[in-house]
Amino acid sequence: RVNELHETGEIVNGFVKSRTKGGMIVDVHGIEAFLPGSQIDVKPIKDYDQFVGKTMEFKVVKINPEFKNVVVSHKALIEADIEGQKKEIIAQLEKGQVLEGTVKNITSYGVFVDLGGVDGLIHITDLSWSRVNHPSEILEDGQTVKVVILDFDDEKTRIQLGMKQLEAHPWDALSADMKVGDKVKGKVVVLADYGAFVEVAPGVEGLIHVSEMSWSTHLRSAGDFVKVGDTVEAEVLTLDREDRKISLGMKQLSQDPWSNIEAKYPVGSEHTGTVRNFTNFGVFVELEEGIDGLIYISDLSWTKKIKHPSEFCAVGDQLKVVVLELDTAARRLSLGHKQLQENPxxxxxxxxxxxxxxxxxxxxxxxxxxxxxxxxxxxxxxxxxxxxxxxxxxxxxxxxxxxxxxxxxxxxxxxxxxxxxxxxRDEEKKNVREQTSNQSSNKSTGSSQNEEKSTLGDLDVLAELKKKMEGK
Structure with a gap:
């Protein structure tokens, strides 16, 4: 009879006799069958004793003829019921349908909701129009929620749900009066190196690029200026309602340091600045936040032969400078260091x-x-x-x-x-010139007799030289 039940899958009544290791002993047609703890219910069971002495419906799921062991399951019957309910529910599902469900499981990426035997997932991005760090900020286990079906696969086994879609889009509620140039306040919700996202209205965020945080030309990380949770004030730089994008600026709320540059840094004025960085051709010096000037390598020293600016100074050094040129239109300041001293x-x-x-x-x-x-x-x-x-x-x-x-x-x-x-060599030339000059002087001061003797003497010398040459 038990073998027939196994083959047909027929449901049979059994009497739970006692507890045993890992489960229960059930009497089925006078045969002691084993009910594993995992096969009692679809939910984990903590108290096994509550089932002892009860008659329940079972399904024979396994027989070992050699040892005459029989394994039964009550969970298989529950699962069959649930599967039937699932098919019935799935057949009725449509995109856009609004349902009520119970929060079953919360994960870091979303929330699983029981729709009455069928589970659906609300992804973290579909919980709220505002940014959500973790779904537990919005929902809790067992909570009843209204959801809308966004999508599902062909078999409808993976169902994508949404909550925020049941509310109007925040951009639709954004004030029609908001325009470029307006000042707004908001909370920093996301921080990246390139900028900060600020929530200026529930679900409406604007980006403050790091270049719009300070007049300084030295781009730093946005984290140097703000942190998540900060309330900041900014000016609306661009507003695109169609693409739902806002760009904001913080530096616009303070005076542009270049607006009165000619009064503060006239040509010829001397100042002390901070060495910010090098290039092969010079040194960038910051005179104040947002005001940088360049000292060309040739304007560092009158005397030193400098191949690279790092040979002359280091980043962070305080350096005295003089303003050489000022171009307000191009926001360019040329500085000199050597000009502070006279040219040796x-x-x-x-x-x-x-x-x-x-x-x-x-x-x-x-x-x-x-x-x-x-x-x-x-x-x-x-x-x-x-x-x-x-x-x-x-x-x-x-x-x-x-x-x-x-x-x-x-x-x-x-x-x-x-x-x-x-x-x-110049000395040698000088001596030769002097000797030539002396000889010329002696000849010009001699008497006519001396001249005659010299002439005769010269003739004698020449005659003697002629004899020697002939002899040779």
Whole structure:
């Protein structure tokens, strides 16, 4: 009889005799069958004793002929009933249909609602027109809610529900008087590096881009200005009701620092600023929030040869500057640092004039020549290799001290070219010129007798020389 029940799936009455490990013992037609705890009900059972002594309906789900074991289930009957109810409910479902259900399970991504045997999911984004961090902020377990069917798959096993769709869209309730230029207040609901979303009306959010948070040209993270939960005041910059987009600005509520720039930073005025960042061609210095100026690398020092601005200063340093140029239309400020001091090359032009001689040291010697350092450390001269030769024929080496003659001075390019060889070679030329001059003087002051003797003497010398040459 039990084998027949297993084959046909017929429902049979059984008497729950006692509890046992993992379930209950049930009498079915005089045979002791096992009812696992998981097969009593669709819900987990805590109190097993409540079923002892009761007669219940069961289904024979498994038989082991070898050990003559019989397994029965009461849950299978409940599931069959639920499945029947499900089919009946699913057959009646339509998109847009409004139903009432019970909150069954709350997750981080949404809420499962029991529609009477069929479950549907309200995604977190469909709970409210306002932003929701977690569904538990809106609903709780067991709560009865009204929902609308948004969508389902072909078998209607996955049902998508919505709650916010039962309310009017917040944009429809937005004041028709709101316009660009209006000041609004709102709460920061979402924060990103590029900006903050502010709820200016229930379910209506506007974006304040980080570039609209401060007049400063140094883009930072929006988190440097606001945090989630802050109430902020802003100005409406753009309003698109069709696309439902609002952009807001905070900096517009404070005065633009460039509006009175000519009065605060006139050309020639001196200030102290903060080094913000470098480029290969210069240094950006912030004079105040929103006012930046550029010092070109050539305007950092009169004397230092700077390849990169980082050799001269560091980010965050306080640097004294003078305003060189001001372009209000382009919002561009040109600054200088070296202009705070007199140009030392003005006096060097006189001191190291071409032809002047100075003591110096060869600090570096290479194939093309040598770097020569004079007493003024700012002045570094170049001596070509061929002009490094000493009077004895050797060449000046690294570390040697010697005199050098300036043969070229260029103030604009801070170039000084010198020669060591030129010093003694000039002396040789000078001596030759002096000797030639003396000989000419002696000849012009002699008597006519001396001239005659010289002539005769010269003839004797020439005659003697002729004899020697003939002999050879």
């Amino acid at each position: 090359w003005d006096k060097f032009e006189t001191k190291y004039a071409e032809g002047s001689v100075h003591a110096g040291q060869a600090t570096e010697v290479f194939d093309k020549g040598a770097q020569v350092q004079f007493e003024d450390v700012e002045v570094e001269a170049f001596c070509p290799s061929r002009l490094l030769e000493k009077e004895d024929g050797s060449k000046i080496k690294k570390g040697d001290n010697a005199d050098f003659k300036v043969i070229e001075f260029n103030k604009e390019f801070k170039r000084v070219v010198v020669s060591h060889t030129g010093i003694f």
